[in-house]
Amino acid sequence: MSNKRSVQGVWLIERGSGRNIVSRAYANIEIDMDLIAPFLSATHTFIDKASQEELKTIDTDTNRYIWEANDYLLFVMVVSKSARVRHMRFILEYAMEEFMKNQIPADKDIEMMLKQWHGRPGQFKKFGGFIDELVSQYEVTDESLVAGKSMDCLAVYSHLFRAIMRVRTDPATRRKLVRRIKKLLKPIKEFYNFLDVVTVDSTVIEVLNIDVNNAPYKELRVALEEILKMLSQVVQETVSKKVYQTMLFKHAMPYVKSDVERLQTYAILDDVIRHLF
Secondary structure: OOOOOEEEEEEEEOOOOOOOEEEEEEOOOOOOHHHHHHHHHHHHOOOOOOOOOOOOOOEOOOEEEEEEOOOOOEEEEEEEEEEEEOHHHHHHHHHHHHHHHHHOOOOOHHHHHOOOOOOOHHHHHHHHHHHHHHHHHHHHHHHHHHHHHHHHHHHHHHHHHHHHHHHOOOHHHHHHHHHHHHHHHHHHHHHHHHHHHHHEEOOEEEOOOHHHOOOOHHHHHHHHHHHHHHHHHHHHHOOHHOOOHHHHHHHHHHHHHHOOOHHOOOOOHHHHHHOOO
């Protein structure tokens, strides 16, 4: 699993007293988990009363705090801003339901249990393990989804690059075209280190060998768009308008039409329209 975790910490807090029932840190958080719990509880109470609305999220410069609450409990999760909020909230709701169903003795209700609880954290050790597993499964799944998105984007841009490179030229013009592409690609590769493995020949800019695990998705998208923009500009400046348009409608657009759903899913269709036409 990557060390770039989405979930950085989780607290289950008694809403009235601010006591910390369960706390888990996943990203080397350098704070006292027990001391922060009353602060989180007080923050929730203040905003809840001041705004007359239930607090759901708070953003800081680098992180996002997500809340889930009932009359007795407050669940807080601190996540990276790139985390998918809907899935984070699902984890909190699922964990809250699990606690209410399986952590309260059959002969008691939640209010009675909390009154009789003396703050011993070991009582809910098993539930803490449940939280660990839930978060771990999310991180692994989310990492796979992001890698899948990156692979899809690589495949789409690879098809586009190959289509553009099929522009009709004589051998001398082809060599000139490839030299210019290599020259203009160099500063882009220097800025995005994961592009070091990208190669150029007379038929393609090969991007499929990029390691998606070492290329942040957003940076990868920007880098691929930069290459598309550069490639389109170089080809238009190297061949005639008629030859360029022939390539567009003979090679590029048939691919776009055949894969338009995926291009729309990853918002690449906008890049095609903006940079190829």
